[in-house]
Amino acid sequence: MLTKEWQAEIHKCAKCGKCRSICPVFIETGNESMVARGRISLAEALRNGEIFHTELLRDYLLSCKKCLRCSSICPSGVDYDLIIQAMLDDVANHLGIWLIPRIIFRLFLTRRWLFNLLLKTASTFQRLVPLKRHGTMRHLPFMLMGGRWIPPLAKKPVLKKYRNTKKIKNPKMKVGFYVGCLINYVYTDIADAVIEVLNHLGVEVIVPPKQLCCGIPARSLGDVKTARRLAEVNVEVFENANVDFIINACATCGRTLKRDYLHLLGDRALKFTDKIYDVSEFIEKYFSYETKILNTKITYHDPCHLYWGQNISKQPRDILKRSAEFQEMENPERCCGGGGVFNLLHYDLSTKIGEYKAKAVEKSGAEVVATGCPGCQLQIEDLLAAKGSPVKCTHTIQVLRDAMFS
Ligand code: SF4
Ligand code: SF4
Incomplete structure (x- = not known):
């Protein structure tokens, strides 16, 4: 909604363009409407009645990964997350929410038993489709497959x-x-x-x-x-x-x-x-603990929502250094290109952004890449599978568990 808080944030933007240097989407597309500065200009135009709520505007908003990188370097301290969220809410208010997501959100997400039933059905059907290393997403509707690979659904949630x-x-x-x-x-x-x-x-x-x-x-x-x-x-x-x-x-x-x-x-x-x-x-x-060092070389990918979103980067590294041979990759905080809705709507762009990450993982010489977000794990596994890479992706806590009980 066009609240006062939202409008005040827009005024803070000095249009310096620094956000362009760090935005993974802008770096790939060079499109001004796909970066914080451009979207803030769109917000101003919307407020002034120079543009209207359209599907094209929604497309530009949904091309934002909400990775928070731009806010971290913005010299004016613009709370961009607040602006993009307010714009998305405003557009949804005027144009409505697309039918299929609306059904999924309102019918399934709010009812655990129905969501379980839906996924149990999908889990049953996935067994009818042969599992390939890449190019198959067995439990999603065909229109969403798009060459992706993700692991199968678990038998028991x-x-x-x-x-x-x-x-x-x-x-x-x-x-x-x-x-x-x-x-x-x-x-x-x-x-x-x-x-x-x-x-x-x-x-x-x-x-x-x-x-x-x-x-x-x-x-x-x-x-x-x-x-x-x-x-x-x-x-x-x-x-x-x-x-x-x-x-x-x-x-x-x-x-x-x-x-x-x-x-x-x-x-x-x-x-x-x-x-x-x-x-x-x-x-x-809160804890000190003992581990054995695993005989595995491990690198680490910083999820945007941990690194930029929660200021957490030292803790997972400390855990990994106590658990295995640790090797930093180049620019570990660089976005992997994943992200739920963004990945579904912009799979090609998401993959392009992730190419750097896949190369950095391989260049590190590690056998395993750890991370702290299952969304990143999904994306990195897909990227590595597409390259035929033998590197495995896992969660930091799984590495710690293995080191603790080995
Ligand atoms: S870095 Fe901040 S002030 Fe500069 S253009 Fe981007 S949002 Fe505006
Ligand atoms: S949140 Fe990420 S994708 Fe969105 S404008 Fe900022 S840097 Fe770009």
Whole structure:
């Protein structure tokens, strides 16, 4: 919505163009309407009635990865995230939300049992399609396949598997685990690793079964109503769990829970957001532990939503250096090109942006690339599979688990 807060941010922009030097989308396209400065000019034109709400405008907004890199170097301190989100909400308000996403968001994301049923059906059908190394996304509608490869859906989602909390003797603290959709349905071993490591450190982990999607897909398309509903449910579920902290292992979910929930719910979300920790941030802040060094060379990719979005980069490196032979890659904070809605709508661009990352991973000479976001993991696996690379991608917590129990 065109709030005063939104308008004040627009005025801060000095049109210096510094954001052009760092924006992964602009670097690939050279299109001024696809960078922060250009979109701020579009916002001004919209406010002045010089342009209207059109699908073309929405396309320009959805070509933003929301990677937050531009905000990190903006000399005027423009809160670009606030502007782009307000524009997306405004456009959705005028043009509506596309039919299929609207059905998915409002019908499935807000009803866990229906979402489970949908994915269980997809999981059954995926067995009818042969698994290839690349070029097959067996459980998505054909129109979304586009040559991508992602791992199969898990047989049992995390929220079902960990319905009962594993009790540990004299726990040092009790944490709630916010799982997120990709870990719940695809990368379930990340959840296993989080729980095994935290239990080993003397932490009792509760996985509230009624938690829902963090809301970022809905928020990205301007569906504020669904995003707010999801936020309300998640806050209530974790408040009722009565835990000391809330842990997550997905950079994008973590940033959404920490920042977007305050925008969506205001002070009501304060107690909840104060408890949110990325798992690497939590472990490095509260524990000392012993590991064996794995006989594996590992490099690390900084997810934008951890590095720029939560200022977390040292903690995962400290964990990896204690767990394996660590080798930094060139420009590890450079975007991998992933990102849910952006990747679905702009797969070619997303792949082009990711080429640098795939090369940097290979050049590092590492056998494994670790990261802190299942979304990045999905993208990096796809990029590496396309190149026929033998390098494996994993989550930092999985490396720590292997080093702890080896
Ligand atoms: S870097 Fe900041 S002030 Fe400069 S053009 Fe981009 S958004 Fe505007
Ligand atoms: S958030 Fe990322 S993709 Fe969007 S304008 Fe800023 S740097 Fe570019």
